[in-house]
Amino acid sequence: MPHRLYLEQFGNIHALPVLHYRMEFAHLVRQAVELVQPDCIAIELPPTLEAPFLRGVRRLPEISVLTYDVSTASLLKGKVADGGAQSVYLLIEPADPLVEAARQALERDIPLHLIDIDLDDYPLHEEPVPDSYAVQRIGLAPYYREFAAAFASVAPDREDLRRERGMTFRLQQLSRQHQRVLLVCGMYHLARIKAFFPDPQAEPLAKVKREGVRLFNLHPASCREILGEFPFVNAVYEQRRGEFPPEPAGDGPSLRKRFHALELIAGGKQDIPETEALSLSIARSVRLVGCRGEMPDRQRIILRLFMEAARHFRQETGEPVHVWQKRAFFRFARNCALLDGLLLPDLFHLLSAARGCVDDNFAHAFFRLATFYPWQKETSDLPTISLDLADLWRQSRRIRFRPRERRRGKGLSRLAFLNRKREKGPGEWLEGFDNPSICSYPPEDLVIEDYGRFLKKKGAKQLSEEQCRVEPFTVSMLDGIDMRETLRNIHEGRIYVRQQERVKGGVGSVVVIFDEDRRGDRYPYLMTWLGEHAQESDMAFYATPPEDNIVGPGISRCEYGGFVLAYPPRRMLDVWHTGDYSFARSKSEVLLLAALDYSLEKHVVYVAARPPRSYFKQLAARFGRKIVYIPLGSLSPVRLKHLRVFHVLAGHDKRGIARDYVW
Incomplete structure (x- = not known):
């Protein structure tokens, strides 16, 4: 058994406790499927969402958003009685363990069952949980034991108990139909599901059909800020699921236009789009964050992200990122993470460190690479939706970049670098180089x-x-009192004067x-x-x-x-x-x-x-x-x-x- 994997077993149920939208747990799902070889897979989602959810899973690596409306009064448990509607969003992204479980079921032709119950009045929970990177170092077993001990004294809500008894009822049905059942569910629920499993459970009263469930393609700009794992992590994880891409030769492409002497003579050029350069940077990182079959190391992912961003920054500005700046970057990001109770910094910490320890241009290059997801397109087989942080999260933090731009006169745009002139046609800027004078x-x-x-x-x-000559004061002040030497020798009780020799x-x-x-x-x-x-x-x-x-x-x-x-x-x-x-x-x-x-x-x-x-x-x-x-x-x-x-x-x-x- 892989040393980081841990499964709770009761009856013929093999349960994997997970945290939602965390890359480490998505990888553990793959390990669990390989180890258990289950007859069916059960996940913590309601069957009312099954059809659109599976369609979104089949679209991967393109990211989808599943959404439906619930009443505001129900969400707030009656505190607001306006009877309005609020949208609920479910992101279908590669590094989520529930999504990975569904992908494994579809790829291996294993029956998939969504066993949760559909509730309108489920309250919002914001429980503090340990940093998921700890699983990389200590394994899932001690991580889950500490989690269970920390939440053992927390009384569950009535809605949580309804969901857990409903999931237990459906697991009991599956256990009678299959020999090995793999359950993927949240850590918060697993202990009570295990405790309820030996006793017969009644079939829950819940929705059997939900109206107005819609599936959208997520706009590429929205991927930059609302994903559970930021896009660079999702992209590295997605590429490591299959065959590793070929290793790019040399230092990789540049984000700027590069010309070579022979191409100048021939009138040709090498023009690499920014999206291709960023995609190849991700490909360069895939092999360097862990061996094949191993859990991707988040710490190495952050290191590769920094190194690739530094390479692009040098290609764009001609300025290197020095060793002392790299050292300050990681020290600053580590301290920010510790202040927030994390082992490793999140994207906000990384961008703050990039801006503070290098400059805004580097932070902007870091941001573009960290939030680039190569498979997402604006047009797709589904309608495209744009979301921001306010649509999904109640709290958010903002950071601003001020990349260095050319100074302009009063009344003109300060963002001149965004409107710089571009070539109208390939090779247009090469025309002036036939002039022998420079x-x-x-x-x-x-x-x-x-x-x-x-x-x-x-x-x-x-x-x-x-x-300059300094000597104790005797008969002449020369060129004045030397205060530094006088204070240095104040114990002598003498005044020192200086004489400036002519150069x-x-x-x-x-x-x-x-x-x-x-x-x-x-x-x-x-x-x-x-x-x-x-x-x-x-x-x-x-x-x-x-x-x-x-x-x-x-x-x-x-x-x-x-x-x-x-x-x-x-x-x-x-x-x-x-x-x-x-x-x-x-x-x-x-x-x-x-x-x-x-x-x-x-x-x-x-x-x-x-x-x-x-x-x-x-x-x-x-x-x-x-x-x-x-x-x-x-x-x-x-x-x-x-x-x-x-x-x-x-x-x-x-x-x-x-x-x-x-x-």
Whole structure:
């Protein structure tokens, strides 16, 4: 017997206690059917819903909604006597154990019986139950024992007793007709059904037919918020029911348009719809959440969801999700779950962590993947219905995303990224790439030149602080009192003053290294640009290939790995193909050598995650230069994130239209 499975047995009844709409229990139903090999399957639903329910089960993996109306006065037990009607909804989704039991019966040609009784006045229950993920770790037997002990002192309602006696009566009939009966019912009812089973029960008084039962196809947008298990979990479970999909090659498709050099020459392109990219992300996750036949591990599902969302986020924005952000994400989500008494976070906790630990763009990418269900269509053989949380649940929580958008003038739409221009026809945006000249986008030039001046000032200030001399006050105040040193040595009872030494020589070139790219394959695009006027610097950089992300006609989006700025302009040769720098071990060292070579001032600012090799300090001294190192971590990560992205335009004529495509 699988170690996580547990069955209550009384007579020839094998009963599986479940929680509704939980993936772990849906998997246990499959294990129970394999183990028991039942002659019939009984589930906790009334027979008045059998025909539409089975039709909805046959439609799977498309999700259906079964609905009927009951009187409001009956639901509220007479508190409201308006005699109105309220709709009751039953979701037919893959990860529900009752639905899985019905699917197993239909697929294996086993008789299926719906044994519950149909009540109009059944009250709403909101019992707190343990997190279903505990079944994955400790198994069903100890989980059910703790559940039964916790609810042993809770007195059942009159309606619960009616239902349980009615189900017991029908089970007694089935036990006389079949040798092995598999019962799938809620944990809350099983103990009393077992206790009632040895005694003869009377046939219950209940509806034998219900009018107005309807079956609808659920709108894809409604799947995002009302399913018992969020769509990514349902989709992974559904795919694991059958043959595993083939493993996608490489890193999988991108959510953005990707072009390759040969395709650019041939005039072709690779355009992958977003739905296909999201579907393949689900397929990539199916094999990684547990071996074939094992219960899907919800913790691994959340991990794969995070990793796939991070991949799409990088493809969309060019920004990676760092290890410290991943660590903060899971710590934050865990703490949120613990505050709500859960072992693992739910979708709301995950989205809150995604927004708080990364940014709104990542949270939006996470949301699109987590709430994507690939089989659901807007048109179907049934009428389509749209529902929201207010239709099914009395309480809900909302979360808002504010993805980063391009700033616009007053009175214009702030959601410009939703209305970005698209290609009118395949290959339209490739037309501008036959122009041999390329140029930059002027607003981005202003930003990077301004940041270069900021780094020069920061480097000069750091040099000044390095040349500062502090000494006890004797006869002169020099350049003023050094409060920090005075407080540090307050026990001496002396005042310390500081003398600012004059720094000889200014700051010339600036080097910024975001990623050293030691393997040499991440930033293959090498370029040297000359300043177009006296206020611009010459620039050399290495970056991602322009053909990897086309965002407009003749407009591509790139990401810097590193760059150097040298002023005045129109002096820099192609630093990447000169033999003078052939001894450099990496692209970052080539840029540093160029900075030392072209700087007219004594000092060169070098910004990177770690300082250059000591050899370069000796080399700089031979040139009469000095390297001022600024750690990359000491600068604003938000500012660096915006600075790192730039656009390459295939010709000056693209500058007039670039503002409609750059964001």
